[in-house]
Amino acid sequence: xxxxxxxxQALSIQEGENATMNCxxxxxxxxxxxxxxxxxxxxxxxxxxxxxxxxxxxxxLRVTLDTSKKSxxxxxxxxxxxxxxxxFCATEGVRGASKIIFGSGTRLSxxx
Amino acid sequence: KxxxxxxxxxxxxxxxxxxxxxxxxxxxxxxxSWYQQTPGQGLQFLFEYFSETQRNKGNFPGxxxxxxxxxxxxxxxxxxxxxxxxxxxxxxxxxxxxPSSYEQYFGPGxxxxxx
Numbered sequence: 229x230x231x232x233x234x235x236x237q238a239l240s241i242q243e244g245e246n247a248t249m250n251c252x253x254x255x256x257x258x259x260x261x262x263x264x265x266x267x268x269x270x271x272x273x274x275x276x277x278x279x280x281x282x283x284x285x286x287x288x289l290r291v292t293l294d295t296s297k298k299s300x301x302x303x304x305x306x307x308x309x310x311x312x313x314x315x316f317c318a319t320e321g322v323r324g325a326s327k328i329i330f331g332s333g334t335r336l337s338x339x340x
Numbered sequence: 341k342x343x344x345x346x347x348x349x350x351x352x353x354x355x356x357x358x359x360x361x362x363x364x365x366x367x368x369x370x371x372x373s374w375y376q377q378t379p380g381q382g383l384q385f386l387f388e389y390f391s392e393t394q395r396n397k398g399n400f401p402g403x404x405x406x407x408x409x410x411x412x413x414x415x416x417x418x419x420x421x422x423x424x425x426x427x428x429x430x431x432x433x434x435x436x437x438x439p440s441s442y443e444q445y446f447g448p449g450x451x452x453x454x455x
Contacts, residue, residue: 261443270344270430270446271383316383328373328444330383 233331234317240337247304249334251317252297260293261318262302265333271316274302304336312338342366344447346431352453358419361450365412365433372414373444374406377428386429389414418452426454 235250251260259278263271277284277293277300284291290303304311314333345364353359365372374386385398389408406416412433418425428451432444 263446268428268449268451270448271432271444273443273445276443328385330375330385332382 234315234334236334237332238335238337240339241307243307243309243338243340245307247307247311247336247338249302249315249336251300251302251331253300253317253319253331254298257295257319259320260291260300261328262289262291262300263316263318263330265314265316267313274315307336307338309338309340312336344431344433344445346429346447346450348450349448350451350453352455353421354455355421355423357421358417359421359452360415360417361429361431361452363414363416363431363433363447365414365431366445369433369435369445370412371434372408372412373432373434374414374416375430375432376400377430377449378426383430386416421454423454425452427452 233252239247241247257279259276261276262274264274265271275284275286275289275291277291279295282293288305293300300317302315314335316333317331318328320328344366347362351359363372371390373388375383376386377383386400386404387394387406388396392408403419406414408414428449430449431447434444
């Protein structure tokens with residue numbers, strides 16, 4: 229079973245537009261991370277946001293966390309063709325040690 | 341610094357056989373985690389090792405096992421392979437003992453096909 233569920237499952241936008249992906253999870257968390265995966269390859273860590281943080285920025289990425297709603301969003305501004313990838317959120321519950329659970333992912337396609 | 345390396349990159353095995361996959365973490369990283377990725381189940385946590393000790397285990401049958409060596413290199417073994425074990429197996433290393441508090445660095449994965 230997966231802790232996080234991304235929404236939408238797939239997203240196609242025009243280059244230059246903003247892309248927003250959402251992640252919902254079920255149990256209380258210590259922190260939440262977002263990863264990117266290009267076509268069946270390894271994952272690349274994008275950003276980590278802790279449970280006591282509400283918003284974090286990294287370049288064109290903006291992540292928000294709402295622990296009351298058990299949800300997070302990833303915003304990619306001014307999208308580029310190179311942003312085409314699958315995006316996953318990953319959570320670690322408060323209970324238990326270092327077990328990270330990934331969501332099902334959002335497939336993002338950037339149209340030229 | 342060299343990244344996480346996994347060998348082999350591709351593997352084809354027959355049902356009933358066993359397989360061993362290898363992962364070399366980034367130098368200085370002591371935590372190694374393994375994940376299985378399939379189209380149907382997505383990314384699932386297999387286990388995590390820190391300082392040669394298994395600290396956490398996912399919900400996989402006992403056919404899946406692993407170990408970590410004193411140099412932090414890790415291996416995972418799958419015995420009595422089943423068709424459903426066909427997947428991309430990803431290894432990730434992190435600096436500290438709690439992977440979720442530090443970013444994980446993933447290897448390119450080993451694509452295992454069971455026929």
